[in-house]
Structure formats: C-alpha cells, structure tokens
Amino acid sequence: MKQAWPKRNQQPNKKQSKSVAQRDSLQVFCRLRPTNASETCIKVISDTVIQVTTPESYASARNVSVKQMQYTFQKVFDERSTQQQVFSEMALPLVDHLIHGRNGLLFTYGVTGSGKTYTMSGIPSDVGIMPRCLDILFNSIGSLQAKKFMFKPDKLNGFDVQTEAEALLDRQAEINSKSRPGLRRDKDLGSDPNLNHRTVDTTKIDGVDEDNAYAVFITYIEIYNNYVYDLLGEFSDGDSRSKVSLLKLIREDAAHNMYIHGVNEVEVKSPEEAFELYHKAQKRRRIAPTMSNAESSRGHSVFTIRLVQAPLDIQGDQIIQDRKMIGISQLSLVDLAGAERTSRTQNEGQRLKETGKINNSLMTLRKCLDTLRENQLTGNCSKIPPYRESRLTQLFKNYFEGEGYVRMIICVNPAAEDYSETLHVMNFSEVSQEVQVTAPTPMKPVLDNRFTPGRRKANQIFRKALKEIEDNGSTDSAHIPIDVGLVYSLGPAFPPMELLDPNDDQIIKNLARFLEARANRRAELMADIAERCANFRVQLLDVEKDRVLKDQENLSLKAMLDQNKKKMRSIETKTVDDDSKICNLQRELEDYTSKYKAVKEKLNEAEMKLQQLEEEKMRDKQRYNNKVATKTKELSREFELKMREEKELIEQNLRDKERRMKIARRALAPGESISSSSSTDNHHGVTTRSRRRSAESTISSDSDAKVPRLETKKEGPKTFVAVSSIRGHRRSRSMSHDQWLHHQPPTPVKLGTVFQPIMKKRKSVTKLTDVKDVTDSKTNKYCLVAQNQDTDGELETHLYKGDVVPTAVGGAQVILTDVETLKITSPVTSPVKKRVAAYNAAISKPKDVESRCQTAIEGHCKRFRR
Numbered sequence: 001m002k003q004a005w006p007k008r009n010q011q012p013n014k015k016q017s018k019s020v021a022q023r024d025s026l027q028v029f030c031r032l033r034p035t036n037a038s039e040t041c042i043k044v045i046s047d048t049v050i051q052v053t054t055p056e057s058y059a060s061a062r063n064v065s066v067k068q069m070q071y072t073f074q075k076v077f078d079e080r081s082t083q084q085q086v087f088s089e090m091a092l093p094l095v096d097h098l099i100h101g102r103n104g105l106l107f108t109y110g111v112t113g114s115g116k117t118y119t120m121s122g123i124p125s126d127v128g129i130m131p132r133c134l135d136i137l138f139n140s141i142g143s144l145q146a147k148k149f150m151f152k153p154d155k156l157n158g159f160d161v162q163t164e165a166e167a168l169l170d171r172q173a174e175i176n177s178k179s180r181p182g183l184r185r186d187k188d189l190g191s192d193p194n195l196n197h198r199t200v201d202t203t204k205i206d207g208v209d210e211d212n213a214y215a216v217f218i219t220y221i222e223i224y225n226n227y228v229y230d231l232l233g234e235f236s237d238g239d240s241r242s243k244v245s246l247l248k249l250i251r252e253d254a255a256h257n258m259y260i261h262g263v264n265e266v267e268v269k270s271p272e273e274a275f276e277l278y279h280k281a282q283k284r285r286r287i288a289p290t291m292s293n294a295e296s297s298r299g300h301s302v303f304t305i306r307l308v309q310a311p312l313d314i315q316g317d318q319i320i321q322d323r324k325m326i327g328i329s330q331l332s333l334v335d336l337a338g339a340e341r342t343s344r345t346q347n348e349g350q351r352l353k354e355t356g357k358i359n360n361s362l363m364t365l366r367k368c369l370d371t372l373r374e375n376q377l378t379g380n381c382s383k384i385p386p387y388r389e390s391r392l393t394q395l396f397k398n399y400f401e402g403e404g405y406v407r408m409i410i411c412v413n414p415a416a417e418d419y420s421e422t423l424h425v426m427n428f429s430e431v432s433q434e435v436q437v438t439a440p441t442p443m444k445p446v447l448d449n450r451f452t453p454g455r456r457k458a459n460q461i462f463r464k465a466l467k468e469i470e471d472n473g474s475t476d477s478a479h480i481p482i483d484v485g486l487v488y489s490l491g492p493a494f495p496p497m498e499l500l501d502p503n504d505d506q507i508i509k510n511l512a513r514f515l516e517a518r519a520n521r522r523a524e525l526m527a528d529i530a531e532r533c534a535n536f537r538v539q540l541l542d543v544e545k546d547r548v549l550k551d552q553e554n555l556s557l558k559a560m561l562d563q564n565k566k567k568m569r570s571i572e573t574k575t576v577d578d579d580s581k582i583c584n585l586q587r588e589l590e591d592y593t594s595k596y597k598a599v600k601e602k603l604n605e606a607e608m609k610l611q612q613l614e615e616e617k618m619r620d621k622q623r624y625n626n627k628v629a630t631k632t633k634e635l636s637r638e639f640e641l642k643m644r645e646e647k648e649l650i651e652q653n654l655r656d657k658e659r660r661m662k663i664a665r666r667a668l669a670p671g672e673s674i675s676s677s678s679s680t681d682n683h684h685g686v687t688t689r690s691r692r693r694s695a696e697s698t699i700s701s702d703s704d705a706k707v708p709r710l711e712t713k714k715e716g717p718k719t720f721v722a723v724s725s726i727r728g729h730r731r732s733r734s735m736s737h738d739q740w741l742h743h744q745p746p747t748p749v750k751l752g753t754v755f756q757p758i759m760k761k762r763k764s765v766t767k768l769t770d771v772k773d774v775t776d777s778k779t780n781k782y783c784l785v786a787q788n789q790d791t792d793g794e795l796e797t798h799l800y801k802g803d804v805v806p807t808a809v810g811g812a813q814v815i816l817t818d819v820e821t822l823k824i825t826s827p828v829t830s831p832v833k834k835r836v837a838a839y840n841a842a843i844s845k846p847k848d849v850e851s852r853c854q855t856a857i858e859g860h861c862k863r864f865r866r
C-alpha cells in the first residue's frame with residue numbers, strides 16, 4: 001500500500017528547506033453572502049480586495065471612530081457569485097490533485113449564518129462544493145473503476161487488494177444482506193426526496209491514468225463538543241441507538257498520519273450512492289436553531305473522499321495483487337461550525353456549552369496557524385503548535401505540517417450586525433495567508449515504467465477481437481495468434497452417389513475411397529479424442545488430487561481464519577471497550593481538571609487572604625511595638641523623675657534627721673543621767689528607732705515585751721528612752737569582764753545606729769569551724785550577728801546573745817538568752833517603701849488565713865502593677 005502522505009517530516013532546517021519542495025501559502029478565498037440588511041459593513045474593492053468599514057450604528061453605540069480596513073484574498077466572490085464559479089476556482093484544482101494522488105483540505109470558516117454550509121453542500125437546486133467534487137470525480141474515473149470490494153479498508157488507515165473471487169463473495173454477501181455496508185436502512189434514515197432533482201456537474205478532468213483501477217471511499221464524521229462521531233457508522237448491537245457507539249478516536253498510523261480509528265469507510269460507485277449516504281448521515285448531524293441561523297451547525301463536519309488506485313497487470317486485465325502498489329489520496333471537505341459571540345446569540349444550556357467548545361476549537365486552530373507562521377518567520381521551529389488541544393487540529397495536523405494543499409474559504413455576512421465578529425474572522429484570514437504549507441509532490445507512478453502504458457486499451461481491443469472470432473470467425477482477426485485447437489470434422493461432403501449406369505464402377509470406387517478416408521479420419525479423430533480424453537483424465541485426476549489437497553488445506557485455513565476472525569472480533573470488541581473507557585476517562589479527566597482548577601483557584605484566594613492577614617498582623621505588631629517603645633520611654637522618664645524626687649526627698653530627710661539629731665544631742669547634753677542610761681541601753685543592744693520628721697526618738701527593747709518603759713519628756717523634741725531588760729541590766733555589770741565569741745557574717749553591713757553593741761573583749765569569727773573557739777575557758781559569752789531586710793525594706797540587724805556554759809564532759813554549750821534588734825526606720829513611709837513593704841508582705845508568709853488572703857490579693861495587685 002502506498003500512502004500519498006509522506007513520512008512525517010522533521011522540522012526542516014535552513015539547508016533542508018532549500019531542498020524541500022516549494023512551499024505554498026495557505027490559499028484563502030472570501031465569499032460574501034447576499035443580505036437584506038439595511039446597513040452593511042463590507043464593500044468589494046476588486047476581485048481580490050474587500051473593504052471593511054465600521055458601521056455608523058456600531059461606532060455611535062461604542063463611541064469609537066469610523067475606520068476602514070482593506071483585506072486581500074486569493075479571490076473574492078461577491079454576493080452574485082454562483083456555486084459553479086466558487087467551485088471552479090476553489091475546489092476543481094483539488095479534485096484534479098486528488099486524481100493525481102495528492103491530498104487536499106478545504107474548509108469553510110466564518111461567523112455563524114455566514115453561508116459556510118451553503119457553500120460546502122449547497123441546496124438541491126444549486127449544489128455546493130462537495131456534490132460537485134463527487135460528480136467530477138466520477139465523471140473522470142467512471143469507466144476506470146475497479147469492481148466493488150476489490151479494495152478493502154484494513155481499518156488501520158490503509159487498504160488491501162482482494163482477489164476477484166473474494167470481491168465476488170463480498171458482493172454476494174452485500175446483495176444477500178440487502179444492506180449497504182456503513183449504514184442500515186433504518187427507518188429514521190430515509191432517502192432525501194430532493195436527490196433526484198439536484199443539479200449535476202458534467203465537467204470531466206483529463207489526464208486520468210487509464211492503466212489504473214480506481215475505487216472511491218467516503219467517510220463522514222462530525223466533531224461535536226470535541227468528540228468525534230462517525231455519521232456513517234452503525235449502531236453496535238444491543239445499543240439503544242446511543243451516539244456513544246458512534247464515538248471514535250483519532251489515532252496515528254505507522255507512517256504518522258492521523259486517522260479516525262474504526263470509522264466506517266464506505267465504497268461508492270456513483271455520486272448518487274454517495275449522496276444518498278450523505279443525506280442520510282446529514283440527519284445525524286447536530287443542527288439546531290439559534291438567533292443567527294435557523295439551521296446552525298453545532299459541530300464541525302468533515303466529509304472525506306479517499307481515492308484508491310492500483311495498476312493493472314501486464315495484460316491490462318486484472319489489478320496487481322500487491323498492496324504495496326496501492327496509491328491512496330484524499331480530499332477532506334470541512335464545514336466548520338460558526339464562531340459566535342454568546343452575548344449576541346443569547347445561547348443557554350446545551351447551546352452555550354456547544355458554543356464554548358466551537359469557539360475553543362476555532363481558537364486552537366488560530367493558535368496552531370499563529371505558531372506555524374511564527375516558526376516560519378523566525379526560521380526556527382522551537383514552538384510546537386498545540387494541535388492536541390482540539391480534535392479538529394489534531395486530525396488535520398498532517399496537512400499543516402506535511403504535504404497537502406490547504407484552501408480556506410472565508411464566508412462573510414456583510415450585515416452591519418456581524419461587524420465585530422467579521423473583524424475577528426478577517427484578522428484570522430490575514431494570519432492564515434501567511435502560513436506556508438509544503439506543496440505536495442505528486443504521487444510517484446507506482447509502476448515506474450515496468451509495464452507499457454495503454455494496457456487497458458490493448459486488452460479491450462483483444463477482447464473485442466476474440467469476441468468477434470467467437471461470434472463470426474471473422475478472418476480480419478486471423479492474425480491474432482489464438483489456439484483454437486483441432487477442427488473436428490470427418491471431411492468434405494459425400495461425393496455424388498447417383499448410379500445411372502449399372503456398369504459404372506467409378507462411383508463405387510469413389511465412394512469406397514471416400515469412406516476409407518472418412519474411416520481414417522474417424523480413426524484419427526478417435527485417436528485424438530482418446531488421447532485428449534486420456535490427457536483430460538490425467539489432468540482431471542491431477543485436479544482432483546489437487547482439489548482434495550486444496551480442500552484439506554482450505555479446511556485448515558478456514559479453521560485458522562475462523563480462529564483469527566474470532567481473535568479479531570475479540571480484539572475489536574476490546575478495542576471498542578477500551579475506546580469507550582478512554583473516552584469516559586478523558587471525560588473524567590476533564591471534570592477532574594476543571595475541579596482541580598477550581599480548587600486551585602480557591603487555594604490561591606485563601607493563600608492571598610492569608611498573606612493579607614499576615615501583613616496586617618505584621619503591621620499591628622509593628623504598631624504595638626512602637627506603642628510599647630513610646631510607653632516604655634514615657635514610663636522610664638516618669639520613673640527617673642520619681643526616682644529623682646525620691647532621692648531629693650531622702651536627702652532632705654537625711655538633712656532633717658541630721659539637724660534633729662544635732663538638736664537632740666544639744667538637748668541631751670545638760671542631763672548626764674539620760675546620757676548614761678542611754679549609753680547603758682546601748683550597751684545592752686536596745687533597738688533604736690529614728691523618726692526623721694517628727695524628731696522623736698523611741699528606744700525600746702524587743703528582748704522582752706513586758707519590759708517597762710521609761711519616758712523622758714522634755715521641751716522641744718521628745719526623747720523616749722527605753723529601759724534595758726532586767727537581765728541585761730543585771731549582766732551589764734560584768735559586761736566589761738566578759739570574753740565574747742563574736743560570730744558575724746563574712747561581710748557585715750556597717751551599722752548606722754547611734755547606739756552600738758559593746759564587746760570589749762571579743763574574738764570575731766565568720767565561721768564556727770574550730771571547737772576551741774567555744775571551749776576556750778576564757779570565752780563565756782556568745783553573740784551571733786544576723787543582718788537582713790525587714791518588711792519595710794530597712795536593714796535589720798539581730799544580735800543573738802547567749803552564755804557559754806562548760807559541760808561535764810569537757811565541752812561547752814551556748815545558752816541563748818537575748819535577741820537584740822538594731823534598725824533605722826523612717827517616720828514617713830515613702831511610695832517606694834510602700835511598694836517594697838507590700839512586696840515583702842506579699843512574699844512573707846502571713847500567719848492567719850485572713851491576713852494571708854489579704855496579702856495574696858494585695859501582693860498580686862502590687863506585683864501585677866509593677
């Protein structure tokens with residue numbers, strides 16, 4: 001089998017492109033349809049140029065200026081152009097190419113209702129491009145057609161050549177089934193009543209190779225909602241006529257040509273046969289009324305004519321039984337669904353979905369052409385056209401990339417209301433015209449001069465001559481070397497046997513000679529016939545043997561064939577199942593993809609919101625930090641001020657205290673008794689309290705609460721002198737002789753008290769590590785000094801005093817007898833002190849529940865405030 005498609009071309013580099021056959025621009029034609037509209041926007045300038053003008057109504061409604069744009073085409077057909085003219089200019093050359101083994105693609109493009117279907121199919125009284133193509137094809141190859149079923153589609157985009165006998169069987173099967181392969185005689189697929197009244201194009205193309213046998217196959221598919229439906233397909237058994245069974249997939253064959261897998265290719269022997277099928281299939285197309293067109297195509301339809309040709313053998317009689325010798329060319333006629341604006345058509349529901357799919361596929365077509373043009377302009381083929389985005393472009397990928405004549409007719413409705421869509425179409429046409437497709441090289445003559453041309457004609461003459469010989473034994477054809485065999489005749493007629501004279505022996509002799517000759521002749525013929533019979537018997541035996549062998553062989557082959565058929569059927573069923581599964585999966589994939597997109601969009605939105613929130617949070621944090629910083633500054637300034645105030649106050653108090661102390665000393669100077677008493681008290685470690693502001697001094701002993709007090713009242717500042725305890729007073733007498741063990745902290749704070757403890761003889765230690773310090777016979781007194789803060793935050797010094805008593809075993813024991821406390825307090829409680837006091841009170845353990853609670857509350861409050 002030989003495909004007209006070349007092997008898929010790699011993207012050519014510059015060097016290659018020179019060697020590549022010449023490239024032609026995609027040829028774009030324009031056809032204006034007649035309109036009754038009051039306002040139009042298109043004017044034909046010449047037979048190649050049109051001018052598009054912004055309609056007044058459009059300009060005023062949108063407040064834009066009126067523009068005039070000119071577009072050039074290969075040829076412009078105005079409103080008066082006939083179908084015949086359009087066909088002759090546009091499509092006739094493609095039919096010529098088809099017959100000479102070159103592929104072609106012709107598609108109509110335009111806004112909905114612009115006349116695409118009219119141009120492609122026409123009406124019965126004035127048929128369009130497609131019927132004319134068929135007419136001319138059959139006019140040209142009519143008598144050169146092979147018998148039906150000599151070529152059989154192999155379902156993989158190729159053809160097989162069958163023997164006469166196989167073709168005969170298939171023909172008989174067709175007659176028996178009384179159905180045409182490809183389409184049942186369903187009651188819903190009635191013949192078109194207008195078929196008989198159609199116009200017939202009688203043009204004929206010259207130069208058809210008469211030594212080839214031809215067969216025409218047609219397929220008709222629709223790409224609807226981006227799915228491929230076989231309009232000539234049969235509903236599969238058990239299928240409730242759902243269109244799913246007509247669903248097909250696009251595949252790539254071994255030579256990388258795109259084709260529709262499993263599509264029903266029907267062999268037709270006349271244009272009428274093709275039209276009948278076409279009109280029946282037309283009823284399966286999705287056509288619906290819209291605002292713009294009462295019969296709007298809702299999908300792209302593709303009518304493909306495949307011409308299969310193969311050479312005749314040397315006798316010019318039979319087709320050569322070799323599939324490699326088959327040549328296939330095809331012409332695809334595409335009626336695209338119209339581009340439409342949803343806002344204008346006001347489509348809803350299913351119509352809206354269809355519109356979306358139509359516009360998407362047209363958009364993909366535009367994108368592909370754009371990319372091809374860009375690649376050709378830049379000279380590098382880095383960008384890959386998105387063919388796979390749409391079934392339409394996927395199917396015709398080979399035309400744009402490989403070899404094939406591509407022609408497009410832009411259909412335009414000049415009515416002003418189509419203006420904006422028309423502009424889009426015009427822009428698309430401009431891009432398309434810049435795209436170049438490789439001009440296809442004609443199909444190589446498959447025979448390559450192996451056989452003499454004119455074989456068919458010679459064979460016809462020979463047959464005619466033979467017939468004449470058989471009919472009348474004409475001598476005119478005697479020169480033709482034909483083995484007619486031995487003539488079975490016993491010789492000439494009997495000689496005259498009328499006996500006129502009884503003595504006439506001559507007659508008898510003649511008769512005897514004649515009979516002898518006849519007998520000889522008879523014997524000769526008998527021998528010949530016997531020999532022939534013997535030969536025939538031998539041949540017959542041979543044939544019989546051969547037949548028996550062949551029968552056996554046939555049986556085994558039949559069995560094999562049955563098996564293979566079964567396998568094929570199961571594979572086909574599996575393939576169909578797989579196809580439908582793939583379709584379902586593709587649908588699911590589309591659903592999931594759209595869901596995924598929606599979720600992704602939501603996620604993006606949420607992420608954006610989150611980001612906004614984060615930014616707001618950061619701003620708030622910044623604001624808060626600024627506030628905290630200013631507040632901290634304010635507070636520290638306030639605190640410093642207060643500290644300074646406090647400091648000044650304390651200094652003032654100290655100065656007051658000193659002043660008062662001076663006054664107190666002056667006041668004490670005249671009375672020695674008080675002084676001595678006081679000094680004695682001091683000697684006993686009596687607590688001294690200074691009241692800085694009131695200038696009153698209270699001296700009391702903490703050692704014994706029951707100790708009576710002596711108060712000395714004087715004029716001016718009051719002085720209270722606490723009397724020492726009885727024990728202290730008693731011991732004081734021997735105080736000067738006592739040997740003290742003075743146990744003090746390693747770094748004692750200097751006592752700021754007026755009265756100081758007196759320990760004339762003493763040994764000071766910071767740690768009691770040596771036993772001798774206590775057991776020393778001289779030591780009889782012990783004093784432990786402990787310093788800490790009181791609840792007001794003032795330094796408090798405790799002197800724990802005791803006697804060192806020797807024990808019976810030679811050791812010593814200390815019996816604590818007094819605790820003296822020395823501390824200085826302020827008569828006025830400062831705020832700082834108050835806070836310290838509250839804090840200390842809070843951390844010190846209160847004795848009873850009531851005060852504990854109080855402290856807890858106050859303490860917390862204070863601490864919290866701090």
Ligand SMILES: Nc1ncnc2c1ncn2[C@@H]1O[C@H](COP(=O)(O)OP(=O)(O)OP(=O)(O)O)[C@@H](O)[C@H]1O
Nearest residue numbers: 033034112113114115116117118293296297337338
């Ligand atoms: N050149 C023409 N001469 C006469 N009538 C025409 C011509 N072109 C289109 N029409 C008529 O205009 C109407 C719409 O045309 P048609 O159905 O071919 O449009 P369309 O482009 O195929 O629309 P859609 O894309 O919706 O299928 C039809 O009634 C058709 O007969």
